[in-house]
Amino acid sequence: MKIITATLKEQLAQVKQRTAALTDPKIEQTVRAIIENVQQNGDEALRDYEQKFDQVKLDDFRVPQAQIDQAWEQIDADLKQALRVAKTNITSFHQQEIDNGFMDAARPGIIRGQKVIPLATVGLYVPGGTAAYPSSVLMSAIPAKIAGVKRLVMVTPPQKNGINPAVLAAAKLAGVDDVYQVGGAQAIAALAYGTESIPQVDKILGPGNIFVATAKKMVFGQVAIDMIAGPSEIGIIADESANPRQVAADLLSQAEHDKLARPILVTTSLELAKQVNQELEVQLATLPRQAIARASVENQGFIAVLPTVSDLFRLMNAIAPEHLEVQLPDPSQYLSEIQNAGSVFLGKNASEPLGDYVAGPNHILPTSGTARFSSPVGVYDFVKRTQFIQYRADALASEAKYVTKLARVEGLEGHARAIETREVAK
Template sequence: MVTLTRLDSAQPDFQARLARLLQFDDAADAAIEQTVAAILHDVKKRGDAAVLEYTERFDRLPAASLASLEINAAQLQAALEHLPADTRQALEAAAERVRRYHEKQTLASWTYTEDDGTVLGQKITPLDRVGLYVPGGKAAYPSSVLMNAIPAKVAGVGELIMVVPTPGGDQNQLVLAAAAIAGVDRVFTIGGAQAVAALAYGTATVPQVDKIVGPGNAYVAAAKRRVFGTVGIDMIAGPSEILVIADGNTPPEWVAMDLFSQAEHDEMAQSILLSPDAAYLDAVAAAIDKLIDEMPRSEVIRTSLTNRGALIKTRDLDDAVAISNTIAPEHLELSVTDPDALLPGLRHAGAIFMGKHTCEALGDYCAGPNHVLPTSRTARFSSPLGVYDFQKRSSLINVSQAGAQTLGQIAATLAYGEGLQAHARSAEYRLVHK
């Protein structure tokens, strides 16, 4: 039996209990921070030699040179060609759907001309080089390769460098095949904070990138946080989350398994169900107890649901929407008869899965939208990874002589007000004195 937290939004202490449920301490362990800081400094100073030493120490992978840890294009293609036919077909179908969706996100440069001939606009430029971190070892996610690499390629990124740890030299062929399909340019079998450092600072072998994306463990997250500013990063992701709003018309077993789908990630993942139907909450709880022992990761699921999961009775569906906005979940399932009716009221969610047939797992692999989503309530101010994360915007300003007369007067007046005389006189030089 799984003991889940049961809450009722009508209770006077509900908000306080909800706040405790959502509380998550994402502060990095001091020992991790100290270790990561030392690794980053060492790689910045010694480059290839330091990366090789850490790779041998942490991944049990000795190598004569960092160049010998690079996987070439022929090896990536061989990994793809040796996949079972059904696996390759599924991977290629997922890649095509992800590519098609992200092609809708591309931004274009634009300009407009004012009456006096001044031209203003915006120039869109893809990043030159991006680093993609992909977990290795037991946690091998080819879907993450597709979700991170394909938007970068659609954006027009010049070069995509992937790093993936291979403990003991064990290479995951599905990950390499995904890299081939997604068009990754170079792959190095390195991982951990040392790989983040190599990408951020560059070494004799690994080129410096402009941005680092992709998930990793606590050491990788701490390293990404520390190199931000030297390079861009996508986000610092916390444990995975799912919030389901249900009206009671979805089979309880379906919703139970949807809650499992996030709980199986790790013990800190969070799965929450909101429903105004108390009997339905009881039915889902019974389905959880019935199904959990069938799951290979049952202990992880059990711990996650017990420590961070919840079944919450709401006053009605509008109340559920309000609570959802407070939670700002990574994944939000609207398992209701009319999901469109709830959509206008929803303000904060990484991805919204609409209708009982739209399980979150489809979004993880093949629906098309990106599965790299804001966690830990950051959906209040951030968005899914997309093409726009691999493009930057430059302002275009081409002031005509006539425009300089108007703008020069405005700028000079404001500059004198700020006590910046050189600014003012620079603008005044462009004025035509009659």
């Protein structure tokens, strides 16, 4: 990877120039036609698109429960065990995200509160082919079920050789209620508006290609959506005490995802920077996904060398990486320095793939700098809140004059009069 020794100021200026592109109007036009067709023609439109785009002719989109049960039986014992351990740890982490709202009866005659309510119906989009990851099914479905979502449906593009059994097994283990074989923009449209077969949902989550991402953005408002996912990123903060072999391996673990993945090392040690570059070459040589990882490392990755640990955190906060490893001695002392990162891995044993699979925190994380304003997927993504108030007459009597004053200042006489229909409020 290229080694950059520019000043912090110069490097920060570079980071600021990154911006997200607006939706492509041509793709939007294509997607708009698909959405409108699905709105109007429902299942018939879905069947046409699946035949056209996925070359699969479907009578029934729903994957039979027997096939899902069989998939679980079919996977090997070690995989079952690994999925079960992952489920246990994901569950125990995410249960700590449960929010029970509050009831406030502190002031005389006044009840105020907030009720946290699970979304009724949620749709998970799972990409087809090699990007269909059983671990991602656990990461989205388990928090949804902890939140109390009643109906959790999964959609995934039909595959000529059938849906990956490991994905179906994970869906079963996580408690997904229904699986439908439908993909692309048409699947997003079906979830947003409902068809004869596919239920209308309250929220759609999950990554997909540019058509899926554009469709999600277009139906936003009709349903809730999660963030639009970009290529994976890993940022590693390290000093001379870090192990170059481990640092290189962790960088490659994200580089192997995608040619556009961004592996980034920021370090106070030029020596470490050079050693990591040597290790990358050694490890790339035998990596099965070498071509992808090499493109990522060479075209997207970089190593920044800066004088102080404080500089490392400042640069990394500007980058706002999806994954952040802190490979410094006694790393938890730096938690306070972290403003922007999706998920943080403290110290040499917390290799990033540990978080991808087993540790329990979510692995569906904000990418492309969106950690500035968004969060890992969590139980909070599957609930919404309702407030409530109840006033006794004496409580209304004491506050009514402030309501009528503000209403009249805002020119909303009807608001003031509504309060004044209560005898105590005059």
